[in-house]
Amino acid sequence: MTEALEIRNLHVAIEDNEILKGVDLVVKQGEIHALMGPNGTGKSTLAKALLGHPDYEITAGEILFKGENIIEMDVDERARLGMFLAFQYPVAIPGVSVANFLRTAINAHRKAADPEDKGISIPDFRTLLKAKMDLLEMDHQFAGRYLNEGFSGGEKKRAEILQLATLEPAIAILDETDSGLDIDALRIVADGVNSLAGPDLGVLIITHYQRILNYIKPDFVHIMLDGRVAESGGPDLAEHLEEHGYNWLREKQSKATAG
Amino acid sequence: MSAKTVSRAKRVVRKKTAPEFAFNLEDVKAISAAMGEPEAIAKGRMKAWERYAALPMPTLKDEPWRRTDIRTLPADRVELKAVDNAAVDEGLLEPLLGEEHGSLLLLRPGHEPELRADASVEQQGVLFTDWAAAVRDHGDKLGDYMGQIVRPEDGKFAALATAMAQDGVVLYVPEGVQLEQPLHSILWAPGAGNVYFSRVLIILEAGASATFVHEVASPTDEEGEAVHVGIVEIFVGDGASLKFVELQNLGEHTWNLTHERAKVGQSANLDWIFGAVGSRLTKNFSDIDLLGEGSNARMSGFYFANGRQHLDHDTQQNHLAPHTTSDLLYKGGLIGNSRSVWQGMIYVAPGAQQTDGYQANRNLVLSKTARADSIPGLEIMADNVRCTHGATIGQLEEEPIFYLMTRGITRPEAERLVIDGFFAPIMERIPFEGVRKRFAEMIDKKLGTDST
Numbered sequence: 001m002t003e004a005l006e007i008r009n010l011h012v013a014i015e016d017n018e019i020l021k022g023v024d025l026v027v028k029q030g031e032i033h034a035l036m037g038p039n040g041t042g043k044s045t046l047a048k049a050l051l052g053h054p055d056y057e058i059t060a061g062e063i064l065f066k067g068e069n070i071i072e073m074d075v076d077e078r079a080r081l082g083m084f085l086a087f088q089y090p091v092a093i094p095g096v097s098v099a100n101f102l103r104t105a106i107n108a109h110r111k112a113a114d115p116e117d118k119g120i121s122i123p124d125f126r127t128l129l130k131a132k133m134d135l136l137e138m139d140h141q142f143a144g145r146y147l148n149e150g151f152s153g154g155e156k157k158r159a160e161i162l163q164l165a166t167l168e169p170a171i172a173i174l175d176e177t178d179s180g181l182d183i184d185a186l187r188i189v190a191d192g193v194n195s196l197a198g199p200d201l202g203v204l205i206i207t208h209y210q211r212i213l214n215y216i217k218p219d220f221v222h223i224m225l226d227g228r229v230a231e232s233g234g235p236d237l238a239e240h241l242e243e244h245g246y247n248w249l250r251e252k253q254s255k256a257t258a259g
Numbered sequence: 260m261s262a263k264t265v266s267r268a269k270r271v272v273r274k275k276t277a278p279e280f281a282f283n284l285e286d287v288k289a290i291s292a293a294m295g296e297p298e299a300i301a302k303g304r305m306k307a308w309e310r311y312a313a314l315p316m317p318t319l320k321d322e323p324w325r326r327t328d329i330r331t332l333p334a335d336r337v338e339l340k341a342v343d344n345a346a347v348d349e350g351l352l353e354p355l356l357g358e359e360h361g362s363l364l365l366l367r368p369g370h371e372p373e374l375r376a377d378a379s380v381e382q383q384g385v386l387f388t389d390w391a392a393a394v395r396d397h398g399d400k401l402g403d404y405m406g407q408i409v410r411p412e413d414g415k416f417a418a419l420a421t422a423m424a425q426d427g428v429v430l431y432v433p434e435g436v437q438l439e440q441p442l443h444s445i446l447w448a449p450g451a452g453n454v455y456f457s458r459v460l461i462i463l464e465a466g467a468s469a470t471f472v473h474e475v476a477s478p479t480d481e482e483g484e485a486v487h488v489g490i491v492e493i494f495v496g497d498g499a500s501l502k503f504v505e506l507q508n509l510g511e512h513t514w515n516l517t518h519e520r521a522k523v524g525q526s527a528n529l530d531w532i533f534g535a536v537g538s539r540l541t542k543n544f545s546d547i548d549l550l551g552e553g554s555n556a557r558m559s560g561f562y563f564a565n566g567r568q569h570l571d572h573d574t575q576q577n578h579l580a581p582h583t584t585s586d587l588l589y590k591g592g593l594i595g596n597s598r599s600v601w602q603g604m605i606y607v608a609p610g611a612q613q614t615d616g617y618q619a620n621r622n623l624v625l626s627k628t629a630r631a632d633s634i635p636g637l638e639i640m641a642d643n644v645r646c647t648h649g650a651t652i653g654q655l656e657e658e659p660i661f662y663l664m665t666r667g668i669t670r671p672e673a674e675r676l677v678i679d680g681f682f683a684p685i686m687e688r689i690p691f692e693g694v695r696k697r698f699a700e701m702i703d704k705k706l707g708t709d710s711t
């Protein structure tokens with residue numbers, strides 16, 4: 001069955017400032033969506049609110065995932081239900097190796113599915129991790145490094161996709177995973193995402209640039225302006241943006257409100 | 260006639276100082292006689308007792324004791340007696356490394372010491388035995404060190420332990436001997452109403468090397484209080500190398516007062532690691548004297564306190580010769596109403612040029628009612644040195660926890676990962692899986708009992 005993430009009239013406030021002002025968006029498994037928009041319009045806010053960041057207060061609207069309203073769900077429950085966020089700014093966890101962290105995450109998923117589960121065996125885990133690292137052309141020594149600590153910008157982004165590849169969610173939100181990647185890394189990461197894409201994965205790519213969309217072809221492109229999805233269309237919408245910027249859309253909006 | 264009620268406010272008498280221990284010189288003589296000690300050592304005990312009697316109980320007015328209040332120390336309510344519960348915690352007896360046992364010495368106050376010796380140790384001329392056997396048979400060899408490293412003048416409790424100690428460990432490694440297997444000793448000190456006096460003496464002659472793990476442990480006893488007073492003396496000869504791991508896991512009814520010092524010779528290395536998770540209150544003095552040119556010492560500490568525990572570690576890195584280095588890192592976690600104090604001093608003597616001293620104390624305070632104090636200090640009498648220090652006190656941050664939870668990890672597990680990560684730099688310095696595991700289990704237990 002094809003599951004979906006459905007966002008309806010979502011309003012989100014941070015410390016009483018309304019950042020999202022009624023977002024509507026549906027991402028289904030098997031679809032690739034791109035979300036674009038100027039700086040500070042609320043794209044990352046949407047991403048973190050979807051995962052349940054405690055600072056982000058949902059003042060109205062609903063988030064449905066696999067048919068369930070997940071607003072009351074804890075962050076980890078949402079993740080185990082199949083949501084994933086590749087962070088715009090991944091957080092360093094000093095003293096915790098990539099391998100230790102990933103094994104803990106895999107075991108958390110397994111344990112939720114089956115309370116009797118004893119966890120993935122060390123050899124199985126090693127095999128799995130090596131395969132996923134090879135997919136992203138990562139040096140195996142990354143497994144022993146402390147998570148995101150001292151990682152370069154590009155290494156952090158690659159490590160996010162490594163996590164995506166390992167945890168195999170139903171819906172993945174990639175928040176500016178392309179920024180900070182060199183040309184080769186962009187291709188490797190895009191190839192990685194493409195190899196994971198398929199009927200079981202829905203992807204929402206937040207980006208500023210057309211470039212990544214040349215590699216990962218979106219089915220839909222949305223533009224966020226001032227806390228709302230102001231425009232939606234096909235891949236050509238991204239090309240249009242690259243050429244014309246956002247002003248035409250702002251003008252169109254103010255005309256609409258004036259009229 | 261109206262009834263007249265006389266009410267009198269109940270007067271709370273707050274003691275100004277801790278009570279004295281209820282021992283006397285005769286007790287000291289009796290202990291020495293029972294152990295069959297040579298004359299010189301018996302005299303040393305008596306002098307130490309005199310010093311104990313002459314020194315006042317420390318109070319909050321004494322600088323090293325400003326943050327540690329021992330007014331309610333049950334000194335007059337504890338006695339020397341054999342431990343009842345003689346069965347030692349099974350986990351303590353597991354090998355520290357892999358499957359293989361090195362030598363293990365088990366001390367249970369009031370009972371015969373138990374030595375499970377690794378034959379190769381003795382063959383190499385190494386002495387690893389309990390205090391009584393060591394002074395009886397090798398008093399001559401040890402006399403130059405014993406009581407010369409931690410001295411009765413160092414403090415009231417140093418004097419007391421010197422006078423009263425019955426339970427102790429001696430490790431002597433002759434010149435040039437390299438011990439492969441780690442040595443392990445345990446002081447098992449259960450019971451309420453008891454007082455335990457212990458001492459450890461480690462001597463590595465020139466060019467020797469050894470690894471030694473010493474544990475002091477007991478289960479928490481709800482019935483009453485107990486006291487442990489101990490000294491640890493370490494001598495690392497020229498070019499020798501010692502790795503010494505200490506674990507303090509005393510029951511939460513036990514007051515723990517200790518003085519420790521290491522003297523490090525020319526081009527010698529000391530790697531000193533300690534972990535403290537137990538006791539009601541601890542006041543520990545750990546000093547390093549870098550005596551020989553080119554000597555190095557590393558001190559690594561971890562502690563984790565909960566409930567109403569109070570752990571105070573007072574360290575001194577004394578650079579007394581040129582080209583010496585010292586590196587201290589103490590990391591602590593606190594929950595419940597617990598409190599930690601770390602007070603550290605790097606001293607560089609006049610003429611101890613080209614020295615490099617470092618000290619850092621980092622605390623993770625996991626509850627609103629826990630508190631950590633960190634007091635670094637430098638006293639530098641030479642001009643060509645590099646000495647730096649750092650201290651931090653932090654809480655669990657929300658962003659790392661959120662990040663981990665977005666991967667499906669539950670909040671308690673996410674917090675645990677961050678806490679483990681915090682201690683990782685210290686854990687990586689411990690070469691024993693068993694020790695690391697024990698510490699992880701203690702944290703588990705503490706996190707399970709105290710809400711943060």
Ligand SMILES: Nc1ncnc2c1ncn2[C@@H]1O[C@H](COP(=O)(O)OP(=O)(O)OP(=O)(O)O)[C@@H](O)[C@H]1O
Pocket residue numbers: 014015019037038039040041042043044045046055088
């Ligand atoms: N924790 C916070 N406290 C206060 N304001 C915040 C917080 N997080 C976000 N904001 C504000 O919310 C608005 C939207 O931020 P958000 O990060 O969602 O933008 P974005 O669309 O992702 O921008 P960019 O393209 O630059 O990444 C900004 O004005 C930002 O300053």
Ligand SMILES: [Mg+2]
Pocket residue numbers: 043044045088175
């Ligand atoms: Mg953003």
